[in-house]
Amino acid sequence: MAGVSGLTPKALRTRERILEAALRLFAEKGYEATTLRDVAREAGASLGLAYRYFASKEEFALALYMRLAEESEEWVRDGLVGGTVAERFERAMVAKLDQVSPHRGPLAALLSRSLDPNSPISALGEGTVAVREKMGGVFLEVVRGASDAPGEKQARELGNLLYALHLAILLYWFHDRTPGGRATRDLVGSARETLRYLRPALRLPPMSRVLSRLAGALGNVGMNATAPPAEESGEAR
Amino acid sequence: MAGVSGLTPKALRTRERILEAALRLFAEKGYEATTLRDVAREAGASLGLAYRYFASKEEFALALYMRLAEESEEWVRDGLVGGTVAERFERAMVAKLDQVSPHRGPLAALLSRSLDPNSPISALGEGTVAVREKMGGVFLEVVRGASDAPGEKQARELGNLLYALHLAILLYWFHDRTPGGRATRDLVGSARETLRYLRPALRLPPMSRVLSRLAGALGNVGMNATAPPAEESGEAR
DNA sequence: TCTAATAAATGAACGTGTTCATTTTTATAG
DNA sequence: CTATAAAAATGAACACGTTCATTTATTAGA
Numbered sequence: 001m002a003g004v005s006g007l008t009p010k011a012l013r014t015r016e017r018i019l020e021a022a023l024r025l026f027a028e029k030g031y032e033a034t035t036l037r038d039v040a041r042e043a044g045a046s047l048g049l050a051y052r053y054f055a056s057k058e059e060f061a062l063a064l065y066m067r068l069a070e071e072s073e074e075w076v077r078d079g080l081v082g083g084t085v086a087e088r089f090e091r092a093m094v095a096k097l098d099q100v101s102p103h104r105g106p107l108a109a110l111l112s113r114s115l116d117p118n119s120p121i122s123a124l125g126e127g128t129v130a131v132r133e134k135m136g137g138v139f140l141e142v143v144r145g146a147s148d149a150p151g152e153k154q155a156r157e158l159g160n161l162l163y164a165l166h167l168a169i170l171l172y173w174f175h176d177r178t179p180g181g182r183a184t185r186d187l188v189g190s191a192r193e194t195l196r197y198l199r200p201a202l203r204l205p206p207m208s209r210v211l212s213r214l215a216g217a218l219g220n221v222g223m224n225a226t227a228p229p230a231e232e233s234g235e236a237r
Numbered sequence: 238m239a240g241v242s243g244l245t246p247k248a249l250r251t252r253e254r255i256l257e258a259a260l261r262l263f264a265e266k267g268y269e270a271t272t273l274r275d276v277a278r279e280a281g282a283s284l285g286l287a288y289r290y291f292a293s294k295e296e297f298a299l300a301l302y303m304r305l306a307e308e309s310e311e312w313v314r315d316g317l318v319g320g321t322v323a324e325r326f327e328r329a330m331v332a333k334l335d336q337v338s339p340h341r342g343p344l345a346a347l348l349s350r351s352l353d354p355n356s357p358i359s360a361l362g363e364g365t366v367a368v369r370e371k372m373g374g375v376f377l378e379v380v381r382g383a384s385d386a387p388g389e390k391q392a393r394e395l396g397n398l399l400y401a402l403h404l405a406i407l408l409y410w411f412h413d414r415t416p417g418g419r420a421t422r423d424l425v426g427s428a429r430e431t432l433r434y435l436r437p438a439l440r441l442p443p444m445s446r447v448l449s450r451l452a453g454a455l456g457n458v459g460m461n462a463t464a465p466p467a468e469e470s471g472e473a474r
Numbered sequence: 475t476c477t478a479a480t481a482a483a484t485g486a487a488c489g490t491g492t493t494c495a496t497t498t499t500t501a502t503a504g
Numbered sequence: 505c506t507a508t509a510a511a512a513a514t515g516a517a518c519a520c521g522t523t524c525a526t527t528t529a530t531t532a533g534a
Binding site for chain 2: 032105108109111112113115116117118119122171172174175176177178183186187190194197206210213214217220221222
C-alpha cells in the first residue's frame with residue numbers, strides 16, 4: 001500500500017514532504033490531535049494527495065516505525081559487537097527504547113491498532129510484512145552474533161521469540177507512567193536475567209521443545225518475522 | 238461511565254434494550270459494520286439516547302465482556318472443582334474460549350483498543366476497573382481452589398499473572414485463523430504443560446523471585462486485577 | 475511541436491462516531 | 505390538580521477519516 005518502490009522521483013519527494021509534515025505535527029500536537037487536513041496544509045498539499053501516498057492515518061505511524069527499524073538494522077550491524085544473547089538483547093532493547101522515546105504517541109496508536117486482527121495494518125497481516133522482516137532480522141542478528149549463539153534452527157526460533165518479546169516490552173512501555181520509564185528498564189533487566197538463566201537450559205531437550213512450541217505457536221498466527229526455512233523466501237504463510 | 242449503579246429502573250430497562258439491540262446487530266452484521274444509528278433504530282431509540290448510557294461504541298463491547306466475566310465468575314465458583322493450578326487454568330481457558338467464540342468481532346475490537354494507553358477504555362485505566370477485578374477474581378479463585386495452591390501472597394501473584402496470560406491467549410485467539418481455533422487450543426495445552434512443569438519450581442527462591450518480579454512489573458503499569466494487599470480495598474493506584 | 479497517455483493533484487462529498495442545546499416525559503411538592 | 509424540578513429522550517450539527525470523479529501537470533511517441 002505505502003510501498004516506496006516503483007515511485008517516480010517527484011512522487012518520492014512529495015511523499016517525503018507529506019511524511020515529514022505529519023511527523024512534525026505528531027511531535028508537536030500529538031497523534032490523535034493531528035488532523036490529516038492539518039498534515040496536508042502543513043505539507044502544502046491537498047487532503048486527497050496525502051491519501052495517494054498513505055492509505056490511512058495509521059500508515060504514517062507505520063512509515064515512522066519503518067524508519068526506526070532501518071536505523072535499528074544499521075545499529076545492530078555496526079554498533080552491537082560481542083556479548084551473550086542475554087546481554088545483546090538487553091542492549092538492543094535499551095537502544096530501542098531510547099529510539100522510540102520521542103514518538104510515544106504515534107507508536108502507541110500504531111501498536112494497539114496493529115493488534116486488531118481486522119485492521120489493515122494488523123501486526124500479522126500483509127501490510128506489515130516489510131517492517132516485520134526488517135525488525136525480525138534485527139533480532140535474528142542479535143542471536144546469531146552472540147558468543148553463545150545456538151545452531152541455525154534454534155537461532156531462528158529464538159530470534160522470532162525475541163522479536164515477539166520486544167513487541168510485548170514496547171507495549172508495556174506505552175503503559176509505563178514511571179518517570180524515565182524506570183519500570184520498563186527494570187523489566188528489560190529482568191528479561192536479561194531470565195534469558196541468562198534460561199540460555200543454558202536450551203541445550204536440554206525439554207526446554208528446547210518448549211521453545212519450538214512457542215515459536216511454532218507464533219508462526220501459526222503469522223508472526224514469523226523471519227521467513228520459515230522450508231519455503232522459497234520472504235513470504236510467510 | 239457506563240456504570241449500572243444509580244440508575245432508575247426505567248433507565249436500566251432502556252439501557253438493557255439498547256445493549257440487547259447492539260449485541261444482536263454485532264452478532265448479525267459484525268462489529269465494524271454495525272452503526273450506532275443502526276443500534277438506535279433497532280432499539281427503537283434515538284442516537285443521542287444511546288450515548289446517554291454508553292459513552293462510546295467500545296463501551297458496548299466492554300459491557301458485553303462484563304457480562305461474560307460475570308458468567309465466568311459463577312462458573313468458576315460452581316463448576317470448577319478440584320484439580321491442580323495447571324489443570325484448572327486449562328479448564329478455565331477452554332471454558333472461556335467456548336464462551337467468547339460467538340463474539341470474536343466485538344471482543345477483538347475491544348481488546349485491541351484497550352491496549353491503547355490513550356483510549357478511555359484502556360485495559361489498565363479507570364474505565365475498566367470493574368471488569369478487571371471481576372476477571373481477576375476468577376483467576377485468583379482458579380489458583381486458590383487448586384489442590385496445589387501456594388500461600389496467599391504467591392497465590393495473588395500467580396492469579397494476576399494468569400489473568401495477564403489469559404488476556405494474551407485471547408489476543409492470540411483473535412489472530413488464530415486455524416479452523417476451530419486449533420492453534421489456540423494447542424497453546425492452552427502448552428500453557429498447562431509449562432505450568433505443571435513450573436509449579437514445583439515456585440517453591441524455590443529463584444523462581445519465586447521471578448514470579449514476584451513479573452507480578453510486580455504488571456502491578457507497575459496498573460495491571461493488578463486483584464487489589465494490592467496494603468491498601469483498603471478495591472482501588473488500585 | 476502537437477497529441478495521446480500516464481502520473482500527480484485537487485477538493486467536494488460521504489459516512490460515522492460524538493456532542494449538545496432543546497424538548498418531552500416523569501416524579502415531587504404544595 | 506398544578507407548578508416545578510429532575511430525568512429521559514431527541515435529532516440536528518460537527519469533526520474527522522476516507523473516497524472518488526475531475527482537473528492539471530508531466531512524459532512519450534510521431
